[in-house]
Amino acid sequence: MDTQKTYTIGELARDFDVTTRTIRFYEDQGLLSPKRRGQTRIYSPADRTTLKLILRGKRLGFSLAESRDLIFMYRPARDNREQLEALIGKITEKRAQLEQQLTDIRILQGELDDAEARARQAMENLENDHV
The missing domain is CATH 1.10.1660.10 (Multidrug-efflux Transporter Regulator; Chain: A; Domain 2)
Known part of the structure; x- marks a missing residue:
């Protein structure tokens, strides 16, 4: 049974x-x-x-x-070195992708900060022109 x-x-x-x-x-x-x-x-x-x-x-x-x-x-009761090496390789790839994404996000945040600062300055200039 x-x-x-x-x-x-x-x-x-x-x-x-x-x-x-x-x-x-x-x-x-x-x-x-x-x-x-x-x-x-x-x-x-x-x-x-x-x-x-x-x-x-x-x-x-x-x-x-x-x-x-x-x-x-995976093969039970065997040396799974190949599987573990492949897993480590995939983890390394994913980590590199995430690092690149973080870099891209930081760059985009800087560009947004710059665009916002320019827009705020333009708004301030418009308000000063109408005073």
Whole structure:
């Protein structure tokens, strides 16, 4: 008898605060593969872990394809050096993208400050001209 804990789609949706539609989307993408009991989807602990990793990857800014690649690299009971190196590489890429975005935001903030200062000066000049 299999005593391994299983999960319904509703349980996973509640546990991870996602919709059942989101979970079915990940199924359609081949990332989750629940068993069926009639019309009911039965998810394994491995499916639950995969969903957790997908959502973590999403929070880290990974695309679904990037998360899929990293997840599919995992091989239980083996040296997962390749997977870990790929993860470190993706993290490095994301960090560089974020640093560039921060730089771009700072530049844009400076440009907005300059534009605002010029507009305020122009308003002041208009008010002084009408006095």
